[in-house]
Amino acid sequence: MSRRAVGAPLSRVDGRLKVTGQAKYAADHPADGVVHAVIVGSTVSRGRITAVDTRAASALSGVLKVISHRNAPRLAYHRNPSSNNPETGERLRVFQDDRVRFRGQPVAVVVATTPEAARHGASLVVVRYDAEQPSTDLAGAPASAPVTYARGDADLAVGSAAVRLEMTYRTARNHHNAMEPHATIARWDGGRLTVWDKTQWVVGTQRELAAVFGVELSAVRVISPFVGGAFGSGLRAWPHVTIAALAARMVGRPVKLVLTRGQLYSGTGYRPAYEYRLRLGSDRRGRLTAMVHDIRAETSSYEDFRENVLAAGQTLYSMPHVRQTYRTVPLDVNTPLYMRGPGHVTAAYVIESAVDELAHELGIDPIELRRRNEPAEDESNGMPFSTRRLRECYTVGAREFGWERRAPEPRSTRRGDWLIGMGMAAGAHGTVRNPAQARVVLDARGTALVEAATSDMGPGTYTSMTQIAADALGLAVRAVEFRLGDSGMPRTPAHGASQTTASVGSAVQDGCDKLRRQAIELAVGDRRSPLHGVDARHVTVSAGRLHVTADPARGETYQRLLARHGRARLETLGLFEPGESRFSTAAYGATFAEVAVDHRLGLVRVLRMLGVYDAGRIISPKLAESQALGGMVGGIGAALLERTITDHRDGMIVNADLASYLVPVNADVPDLRAIFLEGADPEADPIGVKGLGEVVHIGVAPAIANAVFHATGRRVRELPITAEALL
């Protein structure tokens, strides 16, 4: 028996390309005759453009064209909800009118033969505005009509509960801030458009470009083999993608456009700021009876962005009464977008903080309180859980973290100037599955090429798909190559919402199973094969060799089989079509944190963290661990550091750079550990995975916030927790 690739702790198959600089990111692709574009952003947040003076810029040597709404052609901008554009509202139409909807909105673009000339030119374009007072502050701004959910009578139940709590929590706007900036290279060959882009969804970007330019889908090709981190920012085709294609068409040459770090803060989305009021009722033993959620989140004036902030309130704990209202607040800002664990992260912060508050109020251990409220079924729809092993996450986590050493009383552990505290929080993320396809080709050398139009923004799609294919085909990992990131490849859903392994992985599994069976059929039906006449069910493939399962000596290699048949290749198309499930399926996790707080100086230091996950089968343990550690690091950022700060007088983002928008650095990242409960969820999908990328980030910030409370006895209901909040 050869060792299985699935479950083996492989290093990234693309690691060498990355560390030797050979992996080509969006801006790295060579395009003959490429010229450079730099965007001019509006300096007001709301109003009309009254003048665009391009004389100085146009006079500059090397500048080819300055484009604004004054000279840009009208674009089709067909409706296109299929590229993660919000259902409600109209997307920003670049250079189509004189309206300014947010600060930093592209109002012109300078195209030049060198990046330097383009950048210099951009600084010489003078735009005048008729500016209006913008509204950019979530606090106090009027909201649109709410989305609601109710079961039971939550208001009545909270009112009559033995224990009642009411809190308002606030979370800051967070930007994805991946290392790689967004960048696009666009080239027209007649009516055909090729785009190299930073995207998590080549198909989504392809559809959007076809809709914006009013061309056939088949006339657009989007290529994106490597993504230098995204966290969700690559799930939409942002205005600069259109601008690059538009500029390329207007100057008749390929155009490269790279957003500056500062432009990323208005040129792409972000996790919106929230105000979240929660009222809860419970009995004296900590059994929850009701929760009432009143949620407000920012969106833009032109699109109604919503995310799944309601699920956690409906399914995380058992209770008869729930009422939720979710209001978005249109502001003079650019549109938010999904960011790792969208909605769930915010809801988990609120609910898991509130449950911790309740545990403290009642003097019950926070884990015990959670156990008492563990549901037996999905109370939002009455479905049974396929697998829900949150209790086990608590047990394993408590044991491995040393939870029993936690003194129940807050502010009771001190080391010198430091107060020490422990906290934990739960998280869940519903498993998302969508139709996907993958092409599998086995060639005469006995090596396989597997392709799908998916992406790898870091979690390791290249590696995990290779592992799945290797096992299904009975090949060594090195005999399999997986390719992704080209809209010409078989269709896949967006690389987000933790659905890639479940969806694309299942399609890869299907395609490889089909191909293996096809080879076996060929062999058993072939008089010249040693396998002739064997029941196909009794044939196994391992290390590239087909053989009788019970008699490994009897068999032959793929190579010989294909050679004898004069076949250059075998080819199949793997399909995954998720059906209606009878089960409620989600990935679960429990995160534990220990912090030290210098109570005099207001400093919080995370000492160690542990995450325990019920995520179904783990295909690629080493990369799964990286995912989990990254999720914790991101959570440290959200809990203690990250916030995009807007000057509400004029909508200027005052910390639009990585020196002042703080993300954790190595010194902030302590001893982190991840444990995955062994097992698979056969109801989830053919390969038994439940999704990982989101759940490892959900529940991290509240675990830290709860630890800060335990250390200090002070409850800060706002993220990030800053020094001044603890002084």
Place this chain on the structure above:
Amino acid sequence: MHPFSYTKVSDLAGALAAGRRGGRYLAGGTMLVDLMRESVERPSVLVDISALPLGEITATAGGGLRIGALVRMAEAAAHPSVRAAFPVISQALESSASAQLRNMATIGGNIMQRTRCPYFRDVTAACNKREPGAGCAALGGFNRAHAILGASEHCAATHPSDVAVAFAALEANVHLLGPDGERSVALADFLLPPGGTPQREQAARPGELITAVEIPAHPRPLRSGYLKVRDRQSYEFALTSAAVALHLRDGVIHQAKVAAGGVGTVPWKLPAVERLLIGERPSQALWAEAAERAADGARPLEHNRFKIELLKRTVERQLRVVGDLAGGTA
């Protein structure tokens, strides 16, 4: 970003000549290039001085130390004489920026660095430093990082350097070489509070080159250290910081040098704190009593009021830390 020409000079005379013609000195480039990218700085001629012979650290006759202007931050931090005599300097440098930046950035460039005020760094915002008379967007804007000490109605930007706080505590002098020859200016007189001319940040004359920073001799043993309070543990500017140097004899404080960072428009010397310490014996009560004076004269803005209390606590903590060291050897 605007076009510029670049020239590299190999001797002091060449540098001064280029400086006299309006050239802008480029040392490590870690600040200047950044600000040029943002069009905040628009020099037309860059004069690369990195090859000048200003990279030495030497002991002075009286027992002080002379740190050449082109000594890299990393080199100065690691230098045995600096570590032995003035840990406060090493600690301030090691808590500055990142390892990569410290390998490039120079001591001269560090004290010449300009503020991190976001409104200064965004050319679309009103800033009196960048454009005298334009107004100050920070005073009514987001000013958490701004000064509570030394601000004027025109500007409240902090001087962001850490090592300059250590230099201020130790009463360092800045050596300058200009068309009219050499001179030496106390750091306290070299870095200028904004007053009515926030665009004037240093007392350097046009074309003047910093050649060295000199730390005068201090009585020994001198115990010193630097504490920097900030949101993340590395690679961030100070919310507050304290540089403390104490000399004790027979258990009594004979000399106390204290300065604060992150709170002033220039590195902020704390003479009131120093006075309360001298002649006293270290104690918890003394540290607290002295630190109570650390924010004398502070005028907070909307988002930085917490710095008043934080500054006092920072100074108190660092007095205790250095005091414990000094007490141990008394």
